[in-house]
Amino acid sequence: MGRAARIALIVGAALASLGFLALTCWQVQRLSWKLDLIERVEARLKAEPVAPPAVSTEVTKADEYRRLRLRGQFEPREVLVQATTELGGGYWVIAPLRLDDGRTVLVNRGFVPPEQRAPELHAAPAGTVELTGLLRLSEPGGGPLRQNMPAEGRWYSRDVAGIAAQLALTGPVAPFFVDESADAAQPRRWPRPGLTVLRFTNNHAVYAATWLALAAMAAVAAGYLVREERRRSPSH
Structure with a gap:
């Protein structure tokens, strides 16, 4: 050399x-x-739930996983988003919750397996409800290698703006969605809430x-x- x-x-x-x-x-x-x-x-998960931020408030990564307290009425419509959880493959049930002040927040009510996807099998409660959940940022576009196809009813990500348009929601809509917390009174209910993955590699x-x-x-x-x-x- x-x-x-x-x-x-x-x-x-x-x-x-x-x-x-x-x-x-x-x-x-x-x-x-x-x-x-x-x-x-971890600090956010231990904090007391608070009211959702105003629609005009810019929501960033610093706000994700904050515990929120919501009060309102579910509207009788929903979108199913394909999901894979510890319970297997199925769907997230995304439903609009009209708050007492007129705003609408999309709520991920939880997971349903394919055999529970029919709306009558997991209908939202009627009347005014109170729930807590975690603030989550919108997931525009779709999943890896799969684009959302609203016209065909195929959703691979929880795209707040797209779902709001699909449901033809009127009035102010929050730019985030909320993962509903587990329901201690109904631990086996469908949709099954409380499946948010909080493990960070x-x-x-x-x-x-x-x-x-x-x-x-x-x-x-x-x-x-x-x-x-x-x-x-x-x-x-």
Whole structure:
């Protein structure tokens, strides 16, 4: 191997070490962000439920999973969104709840298996209801590789604006939806609420350790190549 090739290997190993070190720093930053997210979500889940934000209020990631308290009447219409849960495949039942102040909030009443999809098998309660749930952000577009097709009644994501248009809702509609909390009085009811997934994958520490190990290995390789190059040099 010529000297130019050996120098190229040294430079490549050094650059690889720096690249792996940069990835280590990035994963450490991601770890800090993930731990902060978990802490914030856990704090929201323990907080007392509050009234929903005004329709005009901008809702961001910082508001997701806040516990809300809703009071109103369900309208006799719904949309089924395809879902896969710990209970298997089926649908989320999304229904509009007209609040006492005239606003409408889309509520994910819970999950139903295919054999329970008929509206008469999971009808919303009549009259005024009170419920609590978690604020969730709209999911526009559809699912992975599958676009929502409202004209065909196929929904793969909980797209608030799209569902509101499909249901022809009038008046102010909240730009978010609410996952209804579990019903302790009816633990086996359909739709089955309380299935919101709140587990956050946190492998950033493992990734950081892996990148750091690779950075160290590349640095050792670069050091070895430098030592060998110096040994080969005529001046030594």
